[in-house]
Amino acid sequence: MGAQTVASLVSLPRTTRTPTISSDDVLIDLELSLLAFQSRVLALAEDHAVPLLERLRFLGIVTSNIDELYMVRMAELRRAAIDEAGQATDRLQVVERGIEALLARQSRCAIDCVRQAEQVGVRLLSWSELTVNEQHLLRVQYLEDIQPDLRPLAITLSPGHPLPHLPHLGLFLAVLFRREAGERLHLAEHDLPVDMPRLLAVPDRGGAVIAIEEVLRANAHLLHPGTIVDSAYLFRVTRGGDLPLMDDETGSVLGAVALATERRMHNPAVRVEVERSMPDAVGALILDTLRREAIGRDMELTVESVQHVDGLLDLRCLQSLPLPDDPVLEYPPMPARMPVGERSMFTLVRNGDLLLHHPFDSFDDSVVRFFQQAAADPDVTSIKATLYRVGNPSPIVDALVRAANSGKQVAVVVELKARFDEEHNVQWSRTLEAAGVDVTHGIAGLKVHAKVAMVTRIEGDTRMRYVHVGTGNYNTRSGRQYTDLSLFSARTDLADAMDVLFAGLTERHAPPPALPHGALVAPHQLLTGLLQRIEREIEHAKAGRSARITIKINGLGDREMVHAFERASQAGVQVELVVRGICILRPGVAGVSDRIRVTSVVGRLLEHSRIYRFENDGNPEYLIGSSDLRSRNLRRRVEVLVPVLGAGCQARLDMILEAYRRDGSAWELHADGEYRQSGDHHDPPAQVALA
Secondary structure, three states, rough: OEEEEEHHHHHOOOOOOOOOHHHHHHHHOHHHHHHHHHHHHHHHHOOOOHHHHHHHHHHHHHHHHHHHHHHHHHHHHHHHHHHHOOOOHHHHHHHHHHHHHHHHHHHHHHHHHHHHOOOOOOOOEHHHOOOHHHHHHHHHHHHHHHHOOOOOOOOOOOOOOOOOOOOOOEEEEEEEEEOOOOOEEEEEEEEEOOOOOOEEEEOOOOEEEEHHHHHHOOOOOHHHOEEEEEOOOEEEEEEEOOOOOOOOOOOOHHHHHHHHHHHHHOOOOEEEEEEOOOOHHHHHHHHHHHHHHHHOOOOOOOOOOOOEEEOOOHHHHHHOOOOOHHHHOOOOOOOOOOOOOOOHHHHHHHOOEEEEEEEEEEOOOHHHHHHHHHOOOEEEEEEEEEEEOOEEEEEEHHHHHHHHHOEEEEEEEEOOOOOOOHHHHHHHHHHHHHHOOOEEOOOOOEEOOEEEEEEEEEEEEEOOOOOOOOOOOOOHHHHHEEEEEEEEEHHHHHHHHHHHHHHHHHHHHHOOOOOOOEEEOOOOOHHHHHOOOOOOOOOOOOOOOEEEEEEEOEEOHHHHHHHHHHHHHHHOOOOEEEEEOOOOOOOOOOOOOOEEEEOOOOOOOOOOOOOEEEEEOOOOOOEEOOOOEEEHHOOOOEEEEOOOOHHHHHHHHHHHHHHHHOOOOEEEEEOOEEEEOOOOOOOHHHHOOOO
């Protein structure tokens, strides 16, 4: 794509710094860094070298990520602007301008993708582009299959009319009509049917589709007979993602989370997207309806204006375009290595640690097989695991249920508060409990984010413990779509550390203050342990010994860690950071961070692995695990990093880190706060090199 800047509207202003400046003055705003990440994902959708189906997928990913930004962060930013004004208001305005610029790019990209779809015989039509016969056939389909399920709800200030509930992320058509000519306008909203495809096939015209809202708009007069329909406009409501917990009648955490999950659909709206053509008065009436709804629930509405959108709302629908079955339109298949096959996981691991890189090494053939073989093995006596996001269906949960049903001792920690997976985790908890599994529902005040499991097996007179530590979830879908690491080990030191961890989580319902043998646990030990290792590199550098820090993570947002990296840079330590998403550290600032390099790899797979390498004067130390370097990971979660030993495993980590360091498609973060691609494709993308 060549040298370019794609985040100029979502980065902080350029500044000139002196060597003595406080590093706090050059930190990048967290929300702006998040938007810069979305900009890099959107760049993939904009790239014509990316196959069309994948471009549409990346467009959808940006849509989902922006939805989550509003659900999680925007209400908080708006409340801060109200309470604090001044700088908080300026920050909110900059973020909102950044979102506006990003959405404008996304709309242009969607138009470009639709044009490319036309080149392969697929057309997205408007109602006016249909023939009379096509309109007739779609009107018949509307009357038979769509209108019977539509229920108009009035949006009105008149007493006696119930306020319609507008579901989270639902699409609605606001219809303006008059009872008779010259009378005042009335407004009704209609939910788009969720059991119908968003894009309907145009009859007798292969490859042609039309958005369902176009059909509803053109036939709204049939839904309001005897009236004069003036116009109709699509809109979409996003609600906050907060999960306020209150004890249910039984006082159980499980019941409280289940109840809160049900109530979340009634959280206040945080965004209202509308078609650009919607009159201001209609948008104001929708906002007033949402405001009255929030007041009725003793809540606060933080959204004060609608967000105008050019083109389609919710661009995820474009992924359902009926593109031809042509391999050119998507990434070529990525065959996974089968590291286990028909062999026993326990025999493999007993002979030495096994380090795997997913999805290049099959997740199903290793992690899933580990649980399945443990469940079926008569010599296995117990299985322990932490579960955060396991997916649905889940072969791993199925294996745990079979293990419990066969009489094995099974103990799991299920994190009920895994955001937006709460409902699944409540259901899995109940399934596991019904099978006799000892289930711990997380830790009060903390999220259990660690990904660890331990299997105990009797081998002759020996009690063997087999440990799995992963950087990703026990989820087969993400195991195929995310890059993650798995360490399988029968080392006594690692098993002892996991015994301490599980004893704390399942018996005392609290994270242990520390883990032994070089393993680190948050929130009590991990931050201190990492800071100590950084200080060790600083001392090596000051003494003229070899010192380097190389880390691959998903996010860097903790100020204390940023300052530690800056101290290392100023002491002469070379710091190499591969950070997929949020990074508040500004590298390359003279006298502050000029020995720090930050790159981001965004590609076909979601980068999710975490690797920590400290040079330690030629005796390098390697850690992998669940933790990023954000405050929530270090201070408000139970996270685990474990040492990786053995020349073979360490060499593989070096190979992985080198592939990302040399990635020719990587985005480099510069001192001005902007990410740029070098355009130097001498080295292949890491995801290609490692496949």
